[in-house]
Amino acid sequence: MIRLMIQIDEAVYGIGSINAQQKQVLLSSTVVRWREDASTPARSLCLLCEGASPDAVLAQLADELHGMGHIGWRGELYAVREETRDEPIALIERAAAKFLGLKTVGAHCNGFIVDHQGRPSHLWIGKRASGKATDPGLLDNLVGCGVPWPQTPDEAVIREGWEEAGLPASCMQQALLQNVYQVDRQDAGGQHRQRLYVYDLVLPREVKPQNQDGEVDAYFLLAIQEIVVDLKMARFTADAAITTLDFLQRHALTGTPSPENGLDEVWRRSAGDISTCE
Missing domain, CATH: 3.30.750.160 (Transcription Regulator spoIIAA)
Structure with a gap:
């Protein structure tokens, strides 16, 4: 390079x-x-x-x-x-x-519900609008966005929570930062060099995301097993795959990506050269 x-x-x-x-x-x-x-x-x-x-x-x-x-x-x-x-x-x-x-900043939020034992059981997954310039029709997290200047990642997640999922600021403010990655991979349009902020947000079962800005065609409440299949089939955007895999590992819902569980290729394909930020 x-x-x-x-x-x-x-x-x-x-x-x-x-x-x-x-x-x-x-x-x-x-x-x-x-x-x-x-x-x-x-x-x-x-x-x-x-x-x-x-x-x-x-x-x-x-x-x-x-x-x-x-x-x-x-x-x-x-x-x-x-x-x-x-x-x-x-x-x-x-x-x-x-x-x-250029070095950029992104913020993604996993939205999920829990079972009666308090364990994550399903995630809200969005399908990107077919008319979007990047990754049309692919699956995405509850919220996924680049962070424009002068917003912070927290501010961007709150703003996009309403625009993408119809969730008010009072709800999105409950999202908790879990991890920060430095991603460096070659994409079709150039070198994707991004500091990716990963958030989690537990949602009540009665809350259903509804897109407001036309950038998400639909939201689906998917079980963990369905999500793993979609990850292996490359149906997620790369940054959403990183965010989702991070969630699955932190909550011990899958093992560490490996040839045995088939998730190592998902991580390699999506993450490129990746490291965690202190």
């Missing part, structure tokens, strides 16, 4: 990771300028701001990539972060993040 950098005044920041084909697309830009490191041209590419604000330069780049058909358009801003820091140094259209291999 090729390291993507940005120069702001005299400072240079590492911000992303791209492949050789994406590098050629970026070098063909007519609206922004790049510099290749003469000593390591195959390993790095630097975006030059040349006195302009980084937000403006990145906005021009996103517009151009969209016009060339390389990215869609979401109308949300993502923070651009240096490799080793969480503080944003600029903002960019969300749809450009994966193409440029």
